[in-house]
Each structure stands twice: as C-alpha cells, then as structure tokens.
Amino acid sequence: MSGGDTTAIEEGLTRALARVGLSAPPGLARLTGGATMESWKFSTSGEDYVLRRAPSLEFIAERPMSHAGEAAVIEAARKAGVTAPEVLTVLEESDGIGSGFIMRALPGTPNPKEILAMEGAGTILREAARDLARIHSLKREDLPADVPVMDYRAAIADLRAQFEEAGGDRPIIALGLKWLEDNCPDPCEPVLNHGDYRMGNILAEGGHLTGVLDWELAHFGDPHEDLAFGCMAVWRFARYDRPALGLGSLEDYFAAYEAESGRTVDRERFRYWLIHRTVWWAMGCLRCAKVWRDGSDRMLERVVISRRTSEQELDLLMLLEEDAPEEERALPAEPMIEPDETHGEATSGEIAVAISEWLETLKPLMQGHNRFQLAVARNALGMIARDDDIVPRVTEPDLAQAILVGEETLASPGLLRELKEAALEKVMADVPKYPALAVAMKEWTGEE
The missing domain is CATH 1.20.5 (Single alpha-helices involved in coiled-coils or other helix-helix interfaces)
Incomplete structure (x- = not known):
C-alpha cells in the first residue's frame, strides 16, 4: 500500500479513535494474511490495537452480516468468557476509511507453525473446545438480528450453483456435492457458530489459548459444523497426525467439548460437516480465480489460493473413499510418471x-x-x-455431470482409481509439500 493510502487510514483512525477518547496513532503496520479483510496494528496511549477493515462498502456488499453485527457478536462472546478481543468502536462512513472496527490487540501468535510447536498442545486443544462450547451457548436474544441462520439444503444448493458457474467440470467435487445431497442430516436446534474456527484464526502463547479472531462468518447452525471445520486436513498444517486442529486426538477434543457444553458429539454429523466444509473450501479456492479474473480483487494471493483447490480434492476423495466397494478401494493408483530430462533452451x-x-x-x-x-x-x-513436469491438467465436464446425476458412482469400475491418480497429479504440481499428499501416496500407490 502506498504512503498516501497509509496517510488516509491514519487520518480516518484519528477520527474514529477520538470517539473513544484515544489519540491519533503514530504509525501503522499491515499484518500478514487476511484473505478477505485487511488488518492493521498500531499503538496509542501505551497499548496495542488492531484495525480490521474492508477498503470499501462495495467490497463487502454481499456479506449477510454487517461489521457492526460482527463487532456485536465478538463483544457478546467476550462477555460469555470466550477469549475474544474487546471491540472499542465501529467505523462510521464519516471516518472515510471503509467498513470495519477497532479492537484491543490480544497477546500471542496466530502462526500455526509456532502454535503447533508449543509444549502443552493438549492444553490449547482443551481451551479451544471450551471456547467453542461457550460460543455455542450464546442466545439469539444476546446477538444482533442480522446474524444469518444456515439452511442445510439451501447451503448445498448454493455450493452446486457455484460449481456450475465455475464450469461444473471437476469430478471429485461433483462426487462431494452428490454425497452431500444424498446424506444431508435433518436440522438440529441451531447454535451460534463462529464459522471459521481453525488454526490460523486463534492466538496462543506459552502453551495457552489467548484469542479467537475472524468472526465474519458467524451464523446459526449445527454445532458439529464448527467442530469439524478446524479438523479439516488443510487446517492441521504439518500435524496431519493430530486430527483435532493439529493439536491432538478427536477423542480428547470431543471429551473436552462435551464436558463444557453438556452436548454429545454425533460422529456421523461430524463426518457430514467435515465433508461439507471441504467442498465449501474447494469452491472458495476456485472462486478466488474468478474474483481475480473479473478484476474485483487482483491480489496475487488470489491466484495462488485458487490452485489450492487440488488440496481439497485430495482430502475430499480420502474422506469419501470409505464408501466405495472394497474391490475398488483395493485397486492401486499408478505411480507418478517421471518427467524426461529437459534439453535445449530454458523452459x-x-x-x-x-x-x-x-x-x-x-x-x-x-x-x-x-x-x-x-x-x-x-x-x-x-x-x-x-x-512443466506433469501432464497438462484436464477438466472432465461430462464425467462430473454424470456423477452429479448418479450415473457414475464410487462403485463404477475403475472410477476411484482414476480420481486418485488425477488428485495425486494435481497436488504434486500445486502443493507438493501438502502433508496429506504423503499419506495419500502411501495409501494409494504404496510409495513412501
């Protein structure tokens, strides 16, 4: 961001901070990450604060919940004992720096690598389960009216519409969508979901949880959705062997949640939401390419995230293959083809x-x-x-559509093996260090 833009943000912050009796910040530092929102850290009056904002109202025009609503949810959670930040003020149009709010900075690091390396991972896991249970305890009357309520079937229909808009040509995602349609559970009593509860959105320090961030996807729905999302392989980072947030076992996670919430975790509902959110994130990755192409967000990160769709395809197939007939699961995927040595001019x-x-x-x-x-x-x-080292990526619209209408299934001879080979090839090109890849290679090809 240019110096002029930073100056404009500082001027807007001065106006916003004056409402809560604080002086103008002496400097701003843009924090890393933030797929949809900007975060800026600053110090004033001897304390650290964070500005979380969207650069313009158009940027968040389709969000179901306003920033004022998000701020109110955060405050309600904090008062319920969740390690959420204190919100000082919500930006107003007259501040001239977009939509967002200012909150008090919390101690700790959001860096998954640092958190997963801390001693006392089991303690952080129990504290995460505790916070999640407290979030789920919040009542509708304590929250703003614009917090959305998830309709399970409508959510699946929306994912399918996104899939068709993106070309409708990815067989593994089609397989996931068909599975969701066939296995959607009956609605349960909705609770407040954080909506993005995972490694990367929590803070930790000294082996303890110190904060829960990024509440923009909060909504009412099934508590198992929140439990499952952080357990997706992608959010476990280097600790694929720890299925609960990369911190420990599902048994310990569920036991801590049940003790705090008084609810019993239903393993089948948990699996449903694990698959649902994997499809959801696969579509989120694909959508990043769309917003880059149409010019609404030309950040470099968008095109890179779009290629992480292959991670979700791999994870999705690993989740779904247990439903395939044993004879299909037993068919080994062929080892990857080694590229020929390159000669001549640089490729x-x-x-x-x-x-x-x-x-x-x-x-x-x-x-x-x-x-x-x-x-x-x-x-x-x-x-x-x-x-350069792989066969050009190929989409298969006919196969994807056949899967969506049930003409092809995991019982179709050879289909599972074909999809395994395609998934391995794409992840080898896109994210060769993805932890689930080594697991899939060993299970599907016998190679270490």
Whole structure:
C-alpha cells in the first residue's frame, strides 16, 4: 500500500479513535494474511490495537452480516468468557476509511507453525473446545438480528450453483456435492457458530489459548459444523497426525467439548460437516480465480489460493473413499510418471525458478505484508515450474455431470482409481509439500 493510502487510514483512525477518547496513532503496520479483510496494528496511549477493515462498502456488499453485527457478536462472546478481543468502536462512513472496527490487540501468535510447536498442545486443544462450547451457548436474544441462520439444503444448493458457474467440470467435487445431497442430516436446534474456527484464526502463547479472531462468518447452525471445520486436513498444517486442529486426538477434543457444553458429539454429523466444509473450501479456492479474473480483487494471493483447490480434492476423495466397494478401494493408483530430462533452451518452468531464486535475495529487504507477499509470489512461481513436469491438467465436464446425476458412482469400475491418480497429479504440481499428499501416496500407490 502506498504512503498516501497509509496517510488516509491514519487520518480516518484519528477520527474514529477520538470517539473513544484515544489519540491519533503514530504509525501503522499491515499484518500478514487476511484473505478477505485487511488488518492493521498500531499503538496509542501505551497499548496495542488492531484495525480490521474492508477498503470499501462495495467490497463487502454481499456479506449477510454487517461489521457492526460482527463487532456485536465478538463483544457478546467476550462477555460469555470466550477469549475474544474487546471491540472499542465501529467505523462510521464519516471516518472515510471503509467498513470495519477497532479492537484491543490480544497477546500471542496466530502462526500455526509456532502454535503447533508449543509444549502443552493438549492444553490449547482443551481451551479451544471450551471456547467453542461457550460460543455455542450464546442466545439469539444476546446477538444482533442480522446474524444469518444456515439452511442445510439451501447451503448445498448454493455450493452446486457455484460449481456450475465455475464450469461444473471437476469430478471429485461433483462426487462431494452428490454425497452431500444424498446424506444431508435433518436440522438440529441451531447454535451460534463462529464459522471459521481453525488454526490460523486463534492466538496462543506459552502453551495457552489467548484469542479467537475472524468472526465474519458467524451464523446459526449445527454445532458439529464448527467442530469439524478446524479438523479439516488443510487446517492441521504439518500435524496431519493430530486430527483435532493439529493439536491432538478427536477423542480428547470431543471429551473436552462435551464436558463444557453438556452436548454429545454425533460422529456421523461430524463426518457430514467435515465433508461439507471441504467442498465449501474447494469452491472458495476456485472462486478466488474468478474474483481475480473479473478484476474485483487482483491480489496475487488470489491466484495462488485458487490452485489450492487440488488440496481439497485430495482430502475430499480420502474422506469419501470409505464408501466405495472394497474391490475398488483395493485397486492401486499408478505411480507418478517421471518427467524426461529437459534439453535445449530454458523452459517456462526454469525461467520461473530463476525468478523465484532472485526474489529470495530480496527477502532481507522486506517486512510485514510485503514479506508475506514475496513468499506468495515464490509459491506462485513454484506452481508454474512444476507444471512443466506433469501432464497438462484436464477438466472432465461430462464425467462430473454424470456423477452429479448418479450415473457414475464410487462403485463404477475403475472410477476411484482414476480420481486418485488425477488428485495425486494435481497436488504434486500445486502443493507438493501438502502433508496429506504423503499419506495419500502411501495409501494409494504404496510409495513412501
């Protein structure tokens, strides 16, 4: 962001902070991450604060809940004993810096790598279960009226509409959508869901949970949805072996949640929502390419996230294959084809590697969000380089549509093996260090 833009944010902050008796901030630092929202940290009157904002009202025009509503949910959760931040004030149009709110900064790191390396992972897991139970205890009368309520069937229909809009040509996602339609559970008494409760949106320090962030997806729904989302393979990062948030076992997670909430976790509903949110995030990744192409968000991170669709396809197939006949599951996927040695002039992939290596030399010069963007750029170049080593990616609209209408299923001879090979190939190109890839390779091909 340019110096002029930073100056405009500082001026708007001055107006907003005056409402709560605080002085103007001396400086701003853009925090890394933030797929849909900006976060800026600053200090004033001897304390640290965070501005969370969307640059314009148009940017969040389709959100079901306003920032004022989100701020009210956060405050209600904090008063219920959740480790949520204190919201000081909500931005007003006259502040001139978009939509958002200012909150008191909490201690701790959101970095999954650092949290997962902490001693006392079991303690953080129990505290996470406790906070989730407290979120689920909040009553409708304590929350703003614009908190949406999930209709399970409508949510599936929306995912299917997104799928068709994106081309309707991904067989594994089609398989997931058909499974959701066939296995959607009956509604239960809705509770407040955080909606994005996972590693990356919690803070921890010294082996303890210190904060729960990013409440923009809060809604009323099935408590199992919140429980399942953080247990997706993608959010366990390097700790694939710890199925509960990357911190521990599902048994310990469920026991802690049940003790705090008084509810019993239904394993079948948990599995449903694990599959539902995996399809949901696969579509979220695909949508990132759309918003980049149509110009509504030209951030480099969008195109990189779009290629992470392959992670979700791999995870989805690993979740669904247990429903396939044993004879289909037993068919081994073929090992990956080794690329031929390249001769002659440099390929596009080699050029991408050269640019990536040069960017690495700039890393010491970068700070904050720019350092994060440099890492994203290098990831993008790595994807281009690895594309040289695989068969060009192919979409299969006819197969996807046949799956959606039930003409092809996991019982179809050879289909599961075909989908396994496609999933492995795509993840090898897109995210070769994805932890689930090594597990899938061993299970599906016998290779370590």
